[in-house]
Amino acid sequence: GQQVMQIPQYQHVQEGEDFTTYCNSSTTLSNIQWYKQRPGGHPVFLIQLVKSGEVKKQKRLTFQFGEAKKNSSLHITATQTTDVGTYFCAAGANSKLTFGKGITLSVRP
Amino acid sequence: EPEVTQTPSHQVTQMGQEVILRCVPISNHLYFYWYRQILGQKVEFLVSFYNNEISEKSEIFDDQFSVERPDGSNFTLKIRSTKLEDSAMYFCASSTLRDNEQFFGPGTRLTVL
Numbered sequence: 001g002q003q004v005m006q007i008p009q010y011q012h013v014q015e016g017e018d019f020t021t022y023c024n025s026s027t028t029l030s031n032i033q034w035y036k037q038r039p040g041g042h043p044v045f046l047i048q049l050v051k052s053g054e055v056k057k058q059k060r061l062t063f064q065f066g067e068a069k070k071n072s073s074l075h076i077t078a079t080q081t082t083d084v085g086t087y088f089c090a091a092g093a094n095s096k097l098t099f100g101k102g103i104t105l106s107v108r109p
Numbered sequence: 110e111p112e113v114t115q116t117p118s119h120q121v122t123q124m125g126q127e128v129i130l131r132c133v134p135i136s137n138h139l140y141f142y143w144y145r146q147i148l149g150q151k152v153e154f155l156v157s158f159y160n161n162e163i164s165e166k167s168e169i170f171d172d173q174f175s176v177e178r179p180d181g182s183n184f185t186l187k188i189r190s191t192k193l194e195d196s197a198m199y200f201c202a203s204s205t206l207r208d209n210e211q212f213f214g215p216g217t218r219l220t221v222l
Contacts, residue, residue: 029206035152042200043152045210088152094159095140095164095207102151 002027002091006100014108018078021103023089030064031092032072037102038085048092082109111135112164115201121220122191130186130217132201141184142211145169158184158191159207191221200209205208 005024013019015059031050047050056063062075086104090097114133122128134141143155163203175187198218202211
C-alpha cells in the first residue's frame with residue numbers, strides 16, 4: 001500500500017521564522033492531503049493537491065505537490081504561536097487516507 | 110457549520126468486553142470512515158463505508174471489528190472482545206465523495222483495562 005514519510009517528527013522555531021516541512025513517497029500518489037491536529041484535538045483538513053506541480057496558498061501557508069507526484073511540501077511564512085500543532089500529510093486513494101507520522105511544530109514567542 | 114459528532118467522548122472498559130462507538134456523520138455526506146490514533150502516534154485507517162457496505166479495510170480491522178449504519182444518521186464501530194492494545198483515540202470521519210476532504214469528529218478515547 002501507499003506510505004508517506006515525514007521527517008523530522010518535531011521542529012521548534014522562533015515566532016516570525018519561516019517553516020518548511022516535506023512529505024515523501026516512494027510511489028506516485030493520486031492525491032495528497034494535509035491536516036493539522038492541535039494538542040488534544042482532531043485532524044482538521046487544510047488542503048488537497050491533485051495535479052503534478054500544483055501550488056496552493058492559504059494566507060501564510062503554501063502547499064506544493066511535486067512534479068512526479070511523489071512528494072509534497074508545506075511552507076509557513078512568519079510563524080505565529082497559533083501555528084503550533086502536528087501537521088500530517090496523507091495519501092488519498094481508494095476511499096482511504098494513509099497518514100504520515102506528522103511533524104509537531106512548536107513556536108517560541 | 111455542520112460537524113461530525115461522536116459519543117461517548119471517553120469509554121473505559123475491561124479487557125474482553127464489547128464496546129460500541131457511535132458517530133453521526135455530516136448529513137449529506139456519503140462516505141464514512143473510522144480511524145484510530147494510539148497516543149502520540151500517527152492516525153491509522155481502519156475502514157471506509159459507502160452505500161451500506163465496507164469499501165476498504167486495513168489489516169487492523171480484523172474479525173473483532175464491525176461497522177454498521179443502523180439508521181439514516183448513525184454510524185457505529187463495534188469491537189467484540191477488547192484487548193489492551195485497542196486503547197486509543199478513535200476518530201470517525203465523513204466526506205461527500207471518495208478521496209475528497211474528510212471531516213473528522215472529536216474522537217472517542219477508549220481505555221481498555
